Amino acid sequence: xxxxxxxxxxxxxxxxxxxxxxxxxxxxxxxxxxxxxxxxxxxxxxxxxxxxxxxxxxxxxxxxxxxxxxxxxxxxxxxxxxxxxxxxxxxxxxxxxxxxxxxxxxxxxxxxxxxxxxxxxxxxxxxxxxxxxxxxxxxxxxxxxxxxxxxxxxxxxxxxxxxxxxxxxxxxxxxxxxxxxxxxxxxxxxxxxxxxxxxxxxxxxxxxxxxxxxxxxxxxxxxxxxxxxxxxxxxxxxxxxxxxxxxxxxxxxxxxxxxxxxxxxxxxxxxxxxxxxxxxxxxxxxxxxxxxxxxxxxxxxxxxxxxxxxxxxxxxxxxxxxxxxxxxxxxxxxxxxxxxxxxxxxxxxxxxxxxxx
Amino acid sequence: xxxxxxxxxxxxxxxxxxxxxxxxxxxxxxxxxxxxxxxxxxxxxxxxxxxxxxxxxxxxxxxxxxxxxxxx
Numbered sequence: 481x482x483x484x485x486x487x488x489x490x491x492x493x494x495x496x497x498x499x500x501x502x503x504x505x506x507x508x509x510x511x512x513x514x515x516x517x518x519x520x521x522x523x524x525x526x527x528x529x530x531x532x533x534x535x536x537x538x539x540x541x542x543x544x545x546x547x548x549x550x551x552x553x554x555x556x557x558x559x560x561x562x563x564x565x566x567x568x569x570x571x572x573x574x575x576x577x578x579x580x581x582x583x584x585x586x587x588x589x590x591x592x593x594x595x596x597x598x599x600x601x602x603x604x605x606x607x608x609x610x611x612x613x614x615x616x617x618x619x620x621x622x623x624x625x626x627x628x629x630x631x632x633x634x635x636x637x638x639x640x641x642x643x644x645x646x647x648x649x650x651x652x653x654x655x656x657x658x659x660x661x662x663x664x665x666x667x668x669x670x671x672x673x674x675x676x677x678x679x680x681x682x683x684x685x686x687x688x689x690x691x692x693x694x695x696x697x698x699x700x701x702x703x704x705x706x707x708x709x710x711x712x713x714x715x716x717x718x719x720x721x722x723x724x725x726x727x728x729x730x731x732x733x734x735x736x737x738x739x740x741x742x743x744x745x746x747x748x749x750x751x752x753x754x755x756x757x758x759x760x761x762x763x764x765x766x767x768x769x770x771x772x773x774x775x776x777x778x779x780x781x782x783x784x785x786x787x788x789x790x791x792x793x794x795x796x797x798x799x800x801x802x803x804x805x806x807x808x809x810x811x812x813x814x815x816x817x818x819x820x821x822x823x824x825x826x827x828x829x830x831x832x833x834x835x836x837x
Numbered sequence: 838x839x840x841x842x843x844x845x846x847x848x849x850x851x852x853x854x855x856x857x858x859x860x861x862x863x864x865x866x867x868x869x870x871x872x873x874x875x876x877x878x879x880x881x882x883x884x885x886x887x888x889x890x891x892x893x894x895x896x897x898x899x900x901x902x903x904x905x906x907x908x909x
Contacts, residue, residue, distance in 0.1 A: 516867060519854050523872050719871035719890055758872050762879045 482739050483668045488611040489660035490824060492553050494545040494832040495653040495790035497781055498532035502633045504646045511642045520646050525757025529649035529782030531631040532837045538569045539577040541652035541837065542625035543584045548832055549623070549656050550585075557585065561619035562592040564609050566602035566626040566786055568815075570595070573685070581625065592619065599680070600753050600814025602626045602786030603653055604822050608668050610657045620659040627652025628785035632713070639713030647756065649782025653790025664825040669736040672818040673728060679721060680815040682714040724817050725752075725759045726766050732819045733767075733811055740823050744769055747823070748806030751799060753813055754778035754788040775799060786812065793826075794834035803827055838884070840903050847903075850880040859900035869899075881906060 504526050508517035521527060532541060542565065550557060563585070565578040576595035592613070598605050603626045610622035630648040632639065639645075683689050689709045695701045733750070737743060744750075750773055752760055757776045764774040777796040778784070784791055789810050792799050802808075803826040813819035838846075848857055853868035863869045869877075874893045881888050888909055896902040 515854055519867065522852075717871075719875060719894075722872065722875040723890055758876060762875065765879050765883055 481668070481670045482735070483608070483612075484665050484739065485611050485615045485668075486665045487659055487661050487663065488614045488666050489658045489663045490607075490655060490666070490826060490829045491658045492549050492656040492830040492832065493653065493790055493793050493826075494549050494835070495651065495787055495794040496541050496545050496835040496837060497649060497651040497784060497787070497791060498530040498631070499836040500531040501528040501780065502531060502631070503528055507633055507636075508643070508646050510636060520643060523756070523758055524646055525776055525779055526646060526782050528780045529631055529633065529645075529647070530651070530780075530784075530836070531633060532629060532650045536629075536837055537571050537577075538567045538627045538629050538652055539565070539571050539581050541627055541650075542654060543581055544837070545652065545832070545835055546581075546585055546623055546625060546654045548835070549654050552830060552832060553656060555621065558588045560587055560591055560621050560623050562594070562610065562613050562622040563587055564594045564596065564606045564622065564624045566596045566598050566606040566624070567628055568597060568599050568785070569628045569630065598786065598816070598818070599628070600755065600783075600785050600788065601812040601816065601818045601820045603655070603789050604668070604810055604812040604820035605670065605818070606786075607655055607657065607822065608670055608820060610655075611666060611668070614657060614659045622657040624655045624657060625652065626786040626790075628787065630785050631782065635713055640711050641713060641715060644714055644716070647783050649784045651781065651784025651787030651791050653787045655790065665740070667736055667740045667823040668820070669732050669739065670818075670820040671728070671732055672816055673724075674816065676720065676724065676817040679717045679724070679817055680714065683709045683711065684713075721755065722759050722762065725755070725763055725813065728817070729811060729813045729819050730763060730766055733809060733821050736809065736821045736823050742807070742823070746807060747773070747809050749799070749802040749808045750774045750811065751789055751792055751808060752811045754781075754792055755783055755814070785814070788812075791834060793831055800831050803829065803831070838907070840907060843903050843906060844899070846880060846884070847877055851876050857899060859898065859903070861899045863894070863896055863898065863902065
C-alpha cells in the first residue's frame with residue numbers, strides 16, 4: 481500500500497533501552513569458543529546488547545517515555561485522540577496492553593486504542609496507522625508506541641538458536657504525530673510477504689500449538705502434527721532475511737522514491753532497521769549508496785526489533801545531526817515478512833535523548 | 838577474472854578467521870556460513886556477476902563454487 485499525506489507532522493520521537501550491557505563476545509563464549517564468538521560479533525556487528533530490568537515490560541517502557549514526550553511537548557493528555565501500540569511482547573493476552581497503557585497515561589475514554597502485533601517493521605507500520613487516522617480527519621494527535629523485550633541473554637539454555645543472544649536487545653520508542661495543514665509531505669510504502677511467514681517464527685504462547693496438543697492428546701490428530709512446533713525459542717533463517725533485504729526492501733524503498741518523484745541522491749539519510757551490520761552493508765552496496773548514508777549505529781544496543789529506528793535517532797548524534805541535512809527514509813522490515821518504509825522531513829522534529837532503565 | 842583473482846577477492850570480502858583454499862569444504866567452514874555466502878553474493882554483484890545464494894550453498898568445495906561462478 482502506497483500513500484502520501486500532506487497534513488501529518490512528526491512532532492517528537494523518543495526511545496529507550498536497558499542500562500544493563502551484555503558483552504556479546506563474552507556471552508557467546510558460554511556456547512562458542514573465543515574465535516567463533518569474535519567472528520559472530522564481527523558478522524552481526526553487535527558488541528553489546530542492552531537489557532531492561534525483568535520487572536519492566538515493553539508497555540512499561542513505552543509509558544515512561546510517552547510521559548516524557550507529553551511533558552516535553554507540553555500537551556494536554558485529553559488532546560491525544562489515539563494511542564497505537566505495536567509489539568510482540570504484550571503484558572498479557574487479555575486485556576491488550578494498550579488498555580493498561582491508556583490507564584497509566586491517564587488518557588481520555590474518547591481516545592481510540594489499537595494494539596498491533598508486529599515485529600521489526602512495527603514502528604513505521606504504527607506510524608502509518610496513526611497517519612491514516614489523521615489524514616482521515618478523525619484524529620488531530622496520535623501517540624504511536626512500539627518495542628519489544630527481546631533480549632535473549634537469559635534464554636541461552638532454553639533456546640535452539642543460542643546465537644540470538646548475540647543479536648537482540650530490549651527497546652521501545654514513541655512517536656507523536658499531529659495534524660498540520662500543508663506541512664512537508666510524508667510518503668509511505670507498506671508491503672507484506674506472508675508467503676515468507678516461516679522465515680522468522682516463535683511458537684511461544686501459541687494458541688495453535690496448545691490446541692494441537694489437546695487434539696493430539698484426544699487422538700484427533702497424529703502426534704507428528706506437533707513436530708513443526710517443537711523448536712525452542714525464536715527461529716530465524718538468517719540467509720532468507722538477508723535475501724529479503726535485497727529482494728524486497730530495496731525495491732520497496734525505490735518504489736517509495738518513485739512515488740515522491742525523487743531519487744536516492746535527494747535523500748540525506750536512509751535509516752534502515754538495525755537488523756545487523758552485514759545486511760546494512762549489503763544494502764548500501766546494492767543500492768550504490770555510500771555506507772555513511774545507511775548507517776549501522778546499534779553496535780552497543782542490539783537489534784531492538786521495532787524500537788531500532790527510534791533508538792538509532794535518539795541514541796546516535798551522527799544520525800540526529802543528519803536528520804537536519806534533508807529528507808530521511810525510514811525503512812523497517814522483519815517478521816511476517818513485511819517491510820514498511822516512509823520518506824519524511826524530520827529536520828524540525830523534537831528528538832528526545834535516549835533513556836536507559 | 839581468473840580463478841585466483843576471484844578467490845583472492847572472495848577472501849578479502851569475507852576476511853576469514855581460518856585459511857580458505859580451493860579444497861575447503863563449504864559445509865565445514867564457519868566462515869562460509871549463510872552470511873559468509875551472502876557476502877560473497879554481494880561481492881560478485883559488485884563485479885557485475887549475478888549468482889543466487891542457494892546455488893553457492895549447493896556447492897561442496899570452494900573450487901566447485903569458483904568454477905560455478907566463472908561459468909555463470
